[in-house]
Amino acid sequence: MIRFLHAADFHLDSAFHALSPQRAAERRRESRELGARLAEEALRRDADLVLLSGDLFDGTDSFRETPEELARGLGRMGVPVFIAPGNHDFYSPDSPYATVAWPENVYVFQSSHVESIDLPDLNCTVHGAAFTAPEQTTGLLTGFAAPADGRVHLMTLHADVEPSVPRYNPVTKTEIAASGLAYLALGHVHAASEPQKCGKTLWAYPGCTEGRGFDELGDKGFYFGTVSDESAVTLEFVPFARHRYEILTVDVTDQDPREALEAALPKWTTDDLYRILLTGETDERGVDLTALETVLSGRFYALELRDGTRVRQDVWARAEEDSLRGEFLRRLRRQYDAAKDDGERENVTRAVRFGLAALDHRDIL
Numbered sequence: 001m002i003r004f005l006h007a008a009d010f011h012l013d014s015a016f017h018a019l020s021p022q023r024a025a026e027r028r029r030e031s032r033e034l035g036a037r038l039a040e041e042a043l044r045r046d047a048d049l050v051l052l053s054g055d056l057f058d059g060t061d062s063f064r065e066t067p068e069e070l071a072r073g074l075g076r077m078g079v080p081v082f083i084a085p086g087n088h089d090f091y092s093p094d095s096p097y098a099t100v101a102w103p104e105n106v107y108v109f110q111s112s113h114v115e116s117i118d119l120p121d122l123n124c125t126v127h128g129a130a131f132t133a134p135e136q137t138t139g140l141l142t143g144f145a146a147p148a149d150g151r152v153h154l155m156t157l158h159a160d161v162e163p164s165v166p167r168y169n170p171v172t173k174t175e176i177a178a179s180g181l182a183y184l185a186l187g188h189v190h191a192a193s194e195p196q197k198c199g200k201t202l203w204a205y206p207g208c209t210e211g212r213g214f215d216e217l218g219d220k221g222f223y224f225g226t227v228s229d230e231s232a233v234t235l236e237f238v239p240f241a242r243h244r245y246e247i248l249t250v251d252v253t254d255q256d257p258r259e260a261l262e263a264a265l266p267k268w269t270t271d272d273l274y275r276i277l278l279t280g281e282t283d284e285r286g287v288d289l290t291a292l293e294t295v296l297s298g299r300f301y302a303l304e305l306r307d308g309t310r311v312r313q314d315v316w317a318r319a320e321e322d323s324l325r326g327e328f329l330r331r332l333r334r335q336y337d338a339a340k341d342d343g344e345r346e347n348v349t350r351a352v353r354f355g356l357a358a359l360d361h362r363d364i365l
């Protein structure tokens with residue numbers, strides 16, 4: 001039996017634009033420890049080989065320490081490691097794959113033709129190919145068929161399965177079924193896919209190892225797999241991200257916003273980045289986002305609060321009053337009813353709150 005670790009899309013040295021400069025620098029520093037952390041996992045799980053399916057670096061101009069640090073980590077694994085460069089980290093003479101000294105156990109595919117490396121001790125052949133430019137419009141798997149030689153055949157590729165536009169190594173399910181591979185280890189899609197079968201070939205995307213924004217939510221990690229001598233594959237998803245991005249919507253109607261929010265949160269959030277949207281109805285004072293943020297921010301790695309609440313119906317009810325307040329509410333009610341979208345309604349809601357606060361000589365939140 002062969003035990004393998006399959007990971008992809010590290011995107012090391014990503015800019016993390018949405019974070020504070022301090023947090024962004026911290027996350028880039030942390031991300032450089034990924035190789036060492038993965039090595040620990042590979043050793044602890046007794047992996048026989050490691051498949052890395054591209055986009056390990058976010059760009060071709062990464063800091064020099066980043067690939068050096070990754071090379072050191074992968075060297076510590078002590079087992080064969082195969083890298084198939086992707087569109088962000090395509091192989092070229094200037095790429096870190098060519099300019100950094102990679103340890104002997106690391107094999108980087110360099111050409112846009114499938115190469116095959118035999119591992120006789122494991123009765124296994126590992127196939128792979130590289131992006132050599134930011135785009136690869138023809139499929140690298142096209143025409144490939146592993147020989148029926150009794151060996152276990154694995155492949156690592158950065159690829160897009162049945163894409164609408166063929167820019168990133170388009171691969172068809174028919175080609176996967178015809179490949180004769182036991183496992184096709186893919187990279188490129190940042191959400192982990194379920195293991196899928198085409199013919200006798202299992203394939204999967206492990207997704208990225210760390211989310212980088214609110215479009216990459218929840219657990220991120222890698223696949224750990226086994227292949228039997230008969231080429232039967234099992235896969236286990238291993239959550240591995242240091243920080244998760246989560247979006248939470250909390251209805252604060254008739255509740256203290258802080259209590260409603262705390263009730264909706266899981267226990268451990270200190271390592272995670274949260275976007276919390278408050279919805280529902282509030283009185284004319286609305287929600288004090290700044291105060292909420294002050295008391296809660298320590299519970300998160302980063303917190304972003306958004307106010308999507310509406311003013312309660314009984315606030316509008318006073319539009320009937322024959323007073324400045326009534327006149328003000330009547331005018332805004334007309335604007336609210338005529339609003340074309342949520343954004344406009346939010347603006348009117350804000351105007352109601354500010355206006356009523358001014359009329360009552362209250363401080364606005």
Ligand SMILES: [Mn+2]
Nearest residue numbers: 055086087188
């Ligand atoms: Mn990619």
